[in-house]
Structure formats: C-alpha cells, structure tokens
Amino acid sequence: MTGRTDGRMEDLQTLWGDLETRIGHLLLLTRKSYTDQELGDVRTFVDAREYGLALELICCALAEKTIKPGPEARTEIKQLAALMELDPKKLLSQAG
Numbered sequence: 492m493t494g495r496t497d498g499r500m501e502d503l504q505t506l507w508g509d510l511e512t513r514i515g516h517l518l519l520l521t522r523k524s525y526t527d528q529e530l531g532d533v534r535t536f537v538d539a540r541e542y543g544l545a546l547e548l549i550c551c552a553l554a555e556k557t558i559k560p561g562p563e564a565r566t567e568i569k570q571l572a573a574l575m576e577l578d579p580k581k582l583l584s585q586a587g
Contacts, residue, residue, distance in 0.1 A: 506574070510542045513571050517549060520564040525552055543575050550586035560586050 514537055518525070525533075529552045536545035550568065553560055560568065568586060572579035 507540055507542075510571065510574060511537055513567060513574075514542060514545055514549070517546075517564060517567045517571065520567060521549070521553060521558070521560055524556055524558050525549075542571075543577055546571050546575070546577070546582060547585070550582045553586045 514533070518530070518533065529548065533545045533548055536542070536548065546568070565583060565586075568582055569579040571577075572582050
C-alpha cells in the first residue's frame with residue numbers, strides 16, 4: 492500500500508470518530524427524548540458506521556414526540572448533515 496492510501500484511511504477514521512462524537516453530543520443535548528429501543532437502534536447504526544441513518548432516526552424520534560430541538564441541537568444537526576452531505580432542511584423538518 493502507498494502512503495496515499497494509508498492517508499485516506501486515516502482521514503476516514505478521523506471523520507468516523509468525529510461523527511460518532513458529534514452524534515453522542517447531539518444525544519446528550521436531547522437526552523430525555525428517546526426510548527431505550529431508539530437509543531439501542533442509534534448505537535447499532537453508529538457501530539455499523541451508518542451515521543446518516545443514526546441522525547435520521549434521532550430526528551424522526553424527536554418529531555414523533557413533537558420535541559423541538561434547541562438552538563445548540565439544531566446547529567449540531569446542521570453540522571452533522573453538512574459533514575455527511577445530507578439535506579439539513581429535511582432533517583430539521585423531521586426534527587420539528
């Protein structure tokens with residue numbers, strides 16, 4: 492393997508770590524909003540590196556409970572969406 496390939500893998504691992512940290516932070520910001528099942532499902536998606544699905548589940552869970560995320564949580568959703576190249580407006584509309 493070349494150094495370039497190793498560098499890409501390091502970049503991915505850094506991105507994955509950042510996404511996991513930020514999803515954890517979002518869960519802390521909205522911690523009273525989830526059932527144990529929802530938290531388990533988010534963890535399953537994160538463990539499988541399906542970060543977009545984890546974020547979508549978080550936003551859907553908030554919407555189902557008609558919980559409007561606060562400003563810091565909304566900012567986190569927008570930033571996570573940008574990192575994953577997802578539509579932040581769609582996610583935020585799901586989140587309430």
